[in-house]
Amino acid sequence: MEGKTKEEGIIERWVMKHLLLYTGATRHPFILSIRDGSVDISSFKRWLEQDYIFVREFVPFVASVLLKACKNSEDGNDMEVILGGLASLNDEIAWFKSEASKWDVSLSNTVVHKANQTYCRFLESLMSREVEYALALTALWAIEATYQESFAHCLEDGSKTPPELQETCRRWGNEGFGEYCRSLKKIANRYLEKASADVIAKAEVTLLHVLEHEVEFWNMSHRGT
Ligand SMILES: Cc1ncc(CNC=O)c(N)n1
Secondary structure, three states: OOOOOOOOOHHHHHHHHOHHHHHHHHOOHHHHHHHOOOOOHHHHHHHHHHHHHHHHHHHHHHHHHHHHHHHHOOOOHHHHHHHHHHHHHHHHHHHHHHHHHHOOOOOOOOOOOHHHHHHHHHHHHOOOOOOOHHHHHHHHHHHHHHHHHHHHHOOOOOOOOOHHHHHHHHHHHOHHHHHHHHHHHHHHHHHHHHOOHHHHHHHHHHHHHHHHHHHHHHHHHHHOO
């Protein structure tokens, strides 16, 4: 890494290269509506019930990345980072249940929305043993970073996020989750630097797919389509 500044990894270059799409995922109108307080509560409830389904599908994906970490990791640190992320999903699922009851949202018998289903299928395709670790890490970082950047934006000075939604924003917008995302980015960058041109090309496409799915997920929540 000599001669390179901390901010100059492959991921950072991809974010700059695809800034329009990245911004589309992290500054979506749904997020902006939370931030300015104009959010439609039925949209928020739709997001809540659909995201609970997504997170349940996300658990095996993170587990599959953990498995790859155990097989590939040189120093054991990345295994611990991913294990920490997986462990926090336990708490997150419990949080969804209590949040849903607070909003009178039923989490059983939810109809899985098309955009959600498509995203979950995409996650499934990334769980296979043949998917390279660098690629899976890129996807994991992008999935987590989208939420981190989006919800952190709703907590910045000047935001008018309604008090009853601030806890949701803090769940992903908090500094600890930000640190987790930075750790994931570092690990992903480290493996991308060593990856073949073919894997690097595939990882970039995967990053774009994640961002597109995230935009569709927000669209579904925001407009119900
Ligand atoms: C659609 C989507 N993307 C990312 C996250 C954040 N990761 C885990 O919670 C999420 N909950 N939902």
